[in-house]
Amino acid sequence: MPLFGKSQKNPAELVKALRDSVQALEAGDRKAEKAQEDVSKNLNQMKTMLYGSPEQEPQTDMVISQLAQELYNSNLLLSLIESLQKIDFEGKKDVALIFNNILRRQIGQRFPTVEYILVKPQILFILIGGYEKQDIALNCGGMLRECARHESLAKVILYSEDFYKFFSYIESSSFDIASDAFSTFKELLTRHKVLSAEFLETSYEQVFSHYQALLNSDNYVTKRQSLKLLGELLLDRHNFNIMTKYISSADNLKLMMMMLRDRSRNIQFEAFHVFKVFVANPNKPRPILDILLRNRDKLVDFLTRFHTDRADDEQFNDEKAYLIRQIRELKPITDSPQSTPQHSANPPPQ
Amino acid sequence: MLIEDAGIPPGTFGNIRFLDSGFKGSRVYSAIDGGRVVAVKIIDLDSSVDELAEAEREVLILSSLRHAHVTRLMRSFVNGHFLLIVQNLYSSLSLYRLLEGGFPDGLPELAVAFVIGDCLIGLTYLHKCGLVHRALSAAHLLCDDKGRISITGMRHSIAIAQGLSHDFPSQHALHNLPWLAPEILAQDLRGYGRPSDIYSLGILALELANGKAPFAGLEAEKVLLYKLRDIVPSLNASKCFREPFTDFTDRCLQYEPENRPTCIDLARHVYLKQVKKYSSLWRFIHPPKDIKSIQEAKQSPMKHTAEGDRATLRDGNSLSNDIHWSWEDSDKS
Numbered sequence: 001m002p003l004f005g006k007s008q009k010n011p012a013e014l015v016k017a018l019r020d021s022v023q024a025l026e027a028g029d030r031k032a033e034k035a036q037e038d039v040s041k042n043l044n045q046m047k048t049m050l051y052g053s054p055e056q057e058p059q060t061d062m063v064i065s066q067l068a069q070e071l072y073n074s075n076l077l078l079s080l081i082e083s084l085q086k087i088d089f090e091g092k093k094d095v096a097l098i099f100n101n102i103l104r105r106q107i108g109q110r111f112p113t114v115e116y117i118l119v120k121p122q123i124l125f126i127l128i129g130g131y132e133k134q135d136i137a138l139n140c141g142g143m144l145r146e147c148a149r150h151e152s153l154a155k156v157i158l159y160s161e162d163f164y165k166f167f168s169y170i171e172s173s174s175f176d177i178a179s180d181a182f183s184t185f186k187e188l189l190t191r192h193k194v195l196s197a198e199f200l201e202t203s204y205e206q207v208f209s210h211y212q213a214l215l216n217s218d219n220y221v222t223k224r225q226s227l228k229l230l231g232e233l234l235l236d237r238h239n240f241n242i243m244t245k246y247i248s249s250a251d252n253l254k255l256m257m258m259m260l261r262d263r264s265r266n267i268q269f270e271a272f273h274v275f276k277v278f279v280a281n282p283n284k285p286r287p288i289l290d291i292l293l294r295n296r297d298k299l300v301d302f303l304t305r306f307h308t309d310r311a312d313d314e315q316f317n318d319e320k321a322y323l324i325r326q327i328r329e330l331k332p333i334t335d336s337p338q339s340t341p342q343h344s345a346n347p348p349p350q
Numbered sequence: 351m352l353i354e355d356a357g358i359p360p361g362t363f364g365n366i367r368f369l370d371s372g373f374k375g376s377r378v379y380s381a382i383d384g385g386r387v388v389a390v391k392i393i394d395l396d397s398s399v400d401e402l403a404e405a406e407r408e409v410l411i412l413s414s415l416r417h418a419h420v421t422r423l424m425r426s427f428v429n430g431h432f433l434l435i436v437q438n439l440y441s442s443l444s445l446y447r448l449l450e451g452g453f454p455d456g457l458p459e460l461a462v463a464f465v466i467g468d469c470l471i472g473l474t475y476l477h478k479c480g481l482v483h484r485a486l487s488a489a490h491l492l493c494d495d496k497g498r499i500s501i502t503g504m505r506h507s508i509a510i511a512q513g514l515s516h517d518f519p520s521q522h523a524l525h526n527l528p529w530l531a532p533e534i535l536a537q538d539l540r541g542y543g544r545p546s547d548i549y550s551l552g553i554l555a556l557e558l559a560n561g562k563a564p565f566a567g568l569e570a571e572k573v574l575l576y577k578l579r580d581i582v583p584s585l586n587a588s589k590c591f592r593e594p595f596t597d598f599t600d601r602c603l604q605y606e607p608e609n610r611p612t613c614i615d616l617a618r619h620v621y622l623k624q625v626k627k628y629s630s631l632w633r634f635i636h637p638p639k640d641i642k643s644i645q646e647a648k649q650s651p652m653k654h655t656a657e658g659d660r661a662t663l664r665d666g667n668s669l670s671n672d673i674h675w676s677w678e679d680s681d682k683s
Contacts, residue, residue, distance in 0.1 A: 054612075089416045093479075138413055175426035175433060176413045179406045220395065220431045221402065257675050264396045264431055294676045 009045065011067035018042035019076050025086050026079075039087055043094040050101045068102055072116045077102070081126050081143075084136045092139045100146040114150045121156050128162045131169040131181050141180035148187045151195055158188055158199045167210040171222050182225050189229070193238040200233070200242045208246070215255060224267050227259065231273040247278045250287035257295070260302070269307065272320075279323050292330055299327050357392045357432030366390075370444060374401070388424055389439040396431035404521070405433050408505035412437075415479065419472030421492065421502040439492055439500065443638070446489035449561050452638055456561040459595050461634035463625045465491065466555050466598075468499035470622070473551065474613040476507070477544045483507045484519055486550040487529045488557050497630030497637065514541040528565040529553045532577045533607050545607035548616070552602025556582075559591065580605040594621035 009017060021038035024031055049067060052058035059067075071077055080087075080095045087095060103113045117123050124147060130140025147153040157163055166188075169181035189196045200207060214226035234243040246252055256278065259271035278288060292299065303324050310316050356377065358366060363381035369389065370378045375397060379390045395402045412423040412435070422438040445465060449456070457465070469491055476483055483490075483506065490503030506522050508515050518537050523530065531549035533542040557563040564582055565573045576582075582603055598621040604610045616622070628634070 093414065138410065173427055175428055175435075176409045176423070180410065219428055221428050221433075224395075224402065254675070254677060266396055266399060266402075269399075291675075291677065298675065 011049070011063060011070050014042060014046055014049070015067070015070040015074050015076055018046065019074050019079065022076075022079055022083050022087075026083050028086075036086075036088055036091075040091045040094075043087075043091050043098065046098050047094045050098060064105070065107075068105055068112060071102060072112070075120070077113075077116075078120055078123055078126075081123060081130075081140075084130070084139065085133060092136060096139045096142045099143050103143075103146050103150075111150060114153060117147065117153060118156070124153065124157055125160070125162050128157070128165060131165070131172070131177060134174065134177070137174075137177045138180050141177075141184055145184050145187050148184060148191060151192045154188055154192055155195055155199075158196070163188070164206070164210060167213065170214060170226070171217055171219055175221065178219070178221065182222075186229055189233065190236075193236065197236075197238040197242065200239060204242065204245060212255075215259075220264065220267075224264065224270060227267060227270040227274065231270055234274060234277055243277060247281050248285045248288065250291055253278050253288055253291055257291075260306075265307070272306070272316075276319055276323055279326050286333060289330065289333060292327060293332055296327055296330055300324055303327070357394070357429055357434070358390070359429045363388075363390065370447060374398075383424065383436055386424075386438075389421075389437045391435040391437065393433045393435070394431060395428075395433050400521070404505055405435075409433075409435060411481070411504045411507060411509075415476070415504070417472060417475040419468050419498075419500050420475060421500050421504070437502075439494055439502075443493050444489050444502075445491040445493060445499075445558065446487070448493060448638070449488055449558070453635075454561045456559045456589065458634060459559065459592060460625055461631060462555055462558040462595070463622055464628060464631055464634055465493075465499050465558055466551065467617075467622045467625055469501060469551065469554070470613055470617055472499075472501040473547060474617070476501070477547070477613055480509050481507045482510050482515065482542070482544055483547050483550070484534070485522060485526045485529065486547060486554050487526065487563065488554065491554075493631055495637070497632040499631065510543055514543045516541040524570060527570055527573050528557075528563040530577075531607070532580070532605060535574060535577055542607065544612070545610045548602050548610040548612070549604075549607075551616075552599045555595070555599050555602065559595065560589065594619075594624070597621065 018039065021035050021042055024035035025039055027035075046067070048056060049059045050064060058064075077099060080099070084092055084095060103111070103117075105111065105113055124144070127140045127144045127147070130144075131137045144157075148157065166181055166185045170178055170185060172178040172181065189200070211226065211230070214222055215230070217223045217226070233239050234246060253275075256271050256275040260268055260275055262268050262271065278284075279292065281288070284292070303320055306320065307316070358379070363379075363383050365387075366379050366381045368377065369380050372378055372391065376391055376393045379392070381388055381390050383390070393401065393405050395405060409423065409426045412421070413426075416422060424436040424438055426433065426435045428434070456462075469486070473483065473486070483501065483503070485503050485506035486501070487503075490501060490506075492500050492502050494500070506519060506526065508517055508519070516537075516539075518534070519526070519530075523535075527535075529550040531542060531546035533540060534546050553563055553565075557566075565576065568576075598616070598619050601611050601619075602616070611619075625634075631637075
C-alpha cells in the first residue's frame, strides 16, 4: 500500500462500492450525476488494480483472485454490461478492459470466468444485442471477441439463434459497427477449426442461405469481406465436407462467375479464389460441368486477360494457368448406358 | 456529376468544399452534415488490397477516442467502393499547409509553443488510452478557425500492450521517416513505446519552428544512418532560438528512449508555461486572412481525381463488359 495518496479499497469494498454506484445510476434519480462520477472513479480503480498504472504496479495474484471471486459472487459483470449504455464514454472502455482481463484469468487449465459465463450465458446474448446500440456496439464487440477466443463460449454463440443476428449487423450502415461485427463473426467461424467445421456442417442450409445475402449485398465492404472469408473457409482442410457441398451447387458457381466480372478489382480477385475450387474439383457434378463447358471458350479467353498486371504474383499466375489448362481440356460426360457418376477432369485421350 | 464521381452520395451533405488531399489519394472536404459543419474524408477502398484493412483500423481507433485535442469520429459509412469518414472538424487546416501557405521559414517561437502545448494534451490522452501515435508531424495536426489544435492521422497509431511494441510500421515508415524515433527504425528486440512519440514531438517542434522538418529532402538511407548514429542536423542557421525552446527539443530528442521526458513531465516545461494562459493560435499569428484562400490557391485536385475514377472504372469494365456468361443451352450464341 502506498504511504501517501488515497487509501486503497480492498476488492470486496471496491466491488460493493461499484455495485452500489451502478445501482444508483440505474435508478436514474437526481443523484445520477454523482452516481456517474462514482461509477467512473470505481471503474478506474478496478482497472488500475488489474493493469497497474505508471505510478503503480498491478496488484498481486491474491488480490486479483479475491477481486474475481467478488465479481462472480456479486454478479457485477452482468450488471455492468446491462447498464453499459448509462456509463460514460471512458467508463465503457474501462468496463471492457476489466471484463477482458478477468476473462483471461487462468488457474492451471481452468478459466474461472469462462465457467462463470457458461452459467450466466445471458452475458453473451446481451453483448451480441449491443451491436444494435451505436454508443456501446464497439465496446460489446471487443468483449464478445474475447469470449469467442474460448471454444466453449464460441460454441454457445454459434449454436444459438442469436448467431444469425450477425448477418444483419454485418450489413449495418455504420462502417465501424459493420467492420467490428464482421471481425467477431470471422473469429467465431475460424478460431476453433473443429468446432466451426462441425457447426457449418450441421447448420449448412441455414448458414449458407444467410451467407448468400452477404455475397449479394449492395454494400461493397460486406460483399468483399464475405467473399474473402468464403474463400478462406472453403480452402481450410477442416472444412472439406462443407467445400464439397458448396462447390456442387450450380447456383454457387454462377454467382462466382458473375463476381469474376464485378466492377471492383478486389472483388474479382477474391471471386477468382473461390471459382478456382469449382474448376479444380476432380469430381464435378453434371450441372457444374455443363456450365463450364458451355462457357469454355469465353472462360479461357476471359482468364487469359484476367488481372494480367499481377505479373509478380507467382502463385496467382500458376493457378490461373492451371485453371485455363483445366477448362480447355474439359470433356463432356458421354451419355453412355453405363452409369458414370464419377467423372475425371482429365479423362485419358480417346 | 463531378461530386458524385468523387464518392459523395448526392444530397447527403450541404456546402461541400474541397479542403485537402491526404495520404494515398484520400481527399478531405468540409461540409454540412445534419446542421453541423464537419470534415469528410473520402477513401477509395478499392485502390489497393490493403486499403480496406487500413481504413478499418483507422475508424475503429477513432471511435474509441473522445478528446478535445484529437479528431472525433461522427459517423462512417460506405458509398460504392468509397468510405466516408465524417469528423467533427470545421474549417480545418493542417499545420503543414499553414507553414507552406504562410510561414515557409517557420512559425514564431511562441506560436510553436502553443501548438506543441495543445498537441501534448492530446498526446497525453492517447498515451493514457494505450496508444502510440507513431506519426506526429505538422501534416497530422489540424487547426480550426478558433485557433485550436487537434491530432489526426490515427491510422498510423498502434495499441501497445505492456508498454512496448515490436511492430514496424512498414506501410508508412518511408513517408514518416524524418519524424520516426531511432528505436522504431532500429527494429531490434528492445522494441519501442510511448517515448518514441516524444522524439517525434521534438522533430515536430523543429519542423514548426523552421518551416521544414529536419532530414527533409535527404535520401532515406542517409536519414536512417544519421538517426541510428544520434545525429540531428541543425538547420536554418539564420534563425536563432532561445534557450527554453532548444532545451525542450533537446530533451525530446534524447537518443535513449528512457532519457526522454514523459508527456506529464513535458507539460511542466518552462517553454510551454509561457503560453499556458492562451487558448488560440491566433493570439500569436494572424490567421490566414481567409483559410479558404490558402486552399484555393492550391490547385484543386477534385477534377482530375474524378477523371482518375472514371479511368479506373473503365479499366475494370473493359474486362467485364463484353462478356456474358451462358447459363442455359438457349443462351448459346
